[in-house]
Amino acid sequence: MNTFEKIYSIVSMIPPGKVATYGQVAFMVGNPRLSRVVGYALHRNPSPETIPCFRVVNRFGECSGSFAFGGEDAQRVLLEEDGVSFIGNRVDMKKCQWTGEMI
Template identity: 35%
Template structure:
């Protein structure tokens, strides 16, 4: 069933789109919300696929420590940080400062 695979991506994209402005989440959180909690990496791939879609705020998704691990996949060197700061997220040295405060858990919020 190839539909399932695409459905997984679709869900990841959906959740990413639901992330409120000024909030961030982690790959594992999305993976857990989708049921595949062990597949945080796959969420990263989904984000990679979502990278082509400007409607998906991939910059709001970081790793579990609030580090902009995916910033290398964005254009330039600090585009991801710029986007986050533009939304009011405090980022320093490619790491979200008040990560715990702005952390958005889809499993709880949704």
């Protein structure tokens, strides 16, 4: 089980209606400082079908900008479809941040 495998496994474990931060995923992987690698792993995203990368956001609860999914708005729509609440342009981390203990 490589670091990337762990990252993909954890990301695919995120339940609908919840989001996780890169730091959160990195922490669950075992190294809180793997946040950059988490972003890199999702950037590679070998299996977009099984890896809901749109459920992974930065600590602010938003995406870095327009990239995959087809745009930043696309991610917002996808999360809203999942039941994630939004506050302005960010995710309601208070209610939708995945702790990893809910699954």
